[in-house]
Amino acid sequence: MLTQTILVTGGAGFIGSNFVLQWLRREDGTVVNLDKLTYAGNPGNLETVTGDERYRFVQGDICDRKLVSEVLQREHPRAIVHFAAESHVDRSIHGPDDFVRTNVNGTFALLEVARAYWTGLGEVERAGFRFLHISTDEVYGSLGPTDTAFSEAMAYAPNSPYAASKAGSDHLVRAYQHTYGLPTLTTNCSNNYGPHQFPEKLIPLVILHGMQGKPIPVYGDGQNVRDWLYVEDHCDAIRTVLARGRVGETYNIGGRNELRNMEVVETICGILDELRAGDPVMPHSQLITMVTDRPGHDRRYAMDAGKIERELGWRPQETFATGIRKTVEWYLAHEGWIAQVTSGNYRRWMAKQYAM
Numbered sequence: 595m596l597t598q599t600i601l602v603t604g605g606a607g608f609i610g611s612n613f614v615l616q617w618l619r620r621e622d623g624t625v626v627n628l629d630k631l632t633y634a635g636n637p638g639n640l641e642t643v644t645g646d647e648r649y650r651f652v653q654g655d656i657c658d659r660k661l662v663s664e665v666l667q668r669e670h671p672r673a674i675v676h677f678a679a680e681s682h683v684d685r686s687i688h689g690p691d692d693f694v695r696t697n698v699n700g701t702f703a704l705l706e707v708a709r710a711y712w713t714g715l716g717e718v719e720r721a722g723f724r725f726l727h728i729s730t731d732e733v734y735g736s737l738g739p740t741d742t743a744f745s746e747a748m749a750y751a752p753n754s755p756y757a758a759s760k761a762g763s764d765h766l767v768r769a770y771q772h773t774y775g776l777p778t779l780t781t782n783c784s785n786n787y788g789p790h791q792f793p794e795k796l797i798p799l800v801i802l803h804g805m806q807g808k809p810i811p812v813y814g815d816g817q818n819v820r821d822w823l824y825v826e827d828h829c830d831a832i833r834t835v836l837a838r839g840r841v842g843e844t845y846n847i848g849g850r851n852e853l854r855n856m857e858v859v860e861t862i863c864g865i866l867d868e869l870r871a872g873d874p875v876m877p878h879s880q881l882i883t884m885v886t887d888r889p890g891h892d893r894r895y896a897m898d899a900g901k902i903e904r905e906l907g908w909r910p911q912e913t914f915a916t917g918i919r920k921t922v923e924w925y926l927a928h929e930g931w932i933a934q935v936t937s938g939n940y941r942r943w944m945a946k947q948y949a950m
């Protein structure tokens with residue numbers, strides 16, 4: 595008999611940890627979290643559930659087939675929700691190897707082990723099993739200012755090593771469904787923001803530098819557009835797809851919140867002016883510093899989330915205004931978390947990336 599357990603990969607990272615916490619609040623059954631704990635994985639994100647009998651943590655690499663196979667045989671999950679990845683575009687430009695290793699080879703290894711496990715299940719269990727692959731809008735490439743938003747039917751055109759490695763993993767997932775019948779689902783989501791995001795990404799970086807009175811780096815002309823989604827809304831969409839998504843389908847997820855980077859940065863500065871009026875640099879927007887652009891920087895992303903809305907009835911709950919305020923408030927209330935994640939390695943990355 596399949597248990598009500600699900601196996602999550604990469605559950606100590608930003609979205610994965612929010613997903614594990616939401617799952618334990620909203621669903622029944624146990625969550626087993628397999629995470630390698632790279633620089634981006636932080637067990638502190640899950641400290642509130644470490645004693646929970648429905649939560650188990652396994653430190654390990656998705657490339658380690660023996661380990662993953664043992665976990666599947668021991669836990670007998672009804673689903674795998676696959677978040678584990680290298681996720682930062684700028685790091686993929688400096689060093690693409692880890693991206694190909696984890697995102698392509700790691701997903702391949704996980705699919706192979708999942709296929710063997712699924713093949714060994716009884717007929718009813720096989721029909722109920724799901725492999726849910728979490729991916730990104732970046733696989734579709736870049737839009738011009740008047741282009742229509744990305745739909746599931748659009749051709750892939752990844753531009754960064756990160757996007758290419760995620761596109762490769764999406765294709766493997768598709769092939770495993772088509773060739774072997776593995777019951778897969780894929781979600782492609784736009785930029786997330788919210789608690790636990792590692793401060794190498796735009797939004798937490800701006801909040802931290804604003805709090806600390808450091809220069810806020812904006813690439814190029816600051817006019818690149820991203821479609822922002824609050825992380826809890828993304829987790830809610832993933833639970834919806836896992837429960838009711840059609841096997842073999844992909845679902846685009848987005849917040850219909852297209853904003854230019856400069857608008858995002860100015861909004862955060864405005865909230866900091868209100869909440870931290872005593873900071874030495876006021877207004878915080880004085881910290882904004884234009885820096886050299888990212889090579890190959892995609893100009894605009896926008897998601898058409900019509901399919902998941904129509905077929906599965908999912909809708910985001912947060913607007914950008916409500917979500918960004920919650921996010922800034924979370925970082926202001928968690929200086930201990932910030933101190934923990936911005937140790938030696940983080941400082942070395944910042945020095946390398948922003949040396950210019």
Ligand code: NAD
Nearest residue numbers: 604606607608609630631632634635655656678679681786
């Ligand atoms: P993250 O970088 O915060 O976390 C990644 C997690 O995966 C970390 O806990 C890390 O330790 C773990 N990990 C990395 N390599 C591993 C390996 N080989 N084996 C096991 N664990 C490993 O990433 P995130 O922002 O939470 O993104 C999660 C997923 O969502 C990724 O697949 C990403 O491509 C996708 N996604 C992210 C966004 C976004 O805006 N952050 C948007 C759309 C899709």
Ligand code: TYD
Nearest residue numbers: 683785794795796797811812813818820855
């Ligand atoms: P990021 O958070 O890295 O997400 P992604 O590259 O996956 O969209 O970046 C979001 C946008 O912000 C992107 O257009 C690059 C830009 N950006 C800056 O302008 N300055 C920064 O320091 C960072 C990290 C990003």
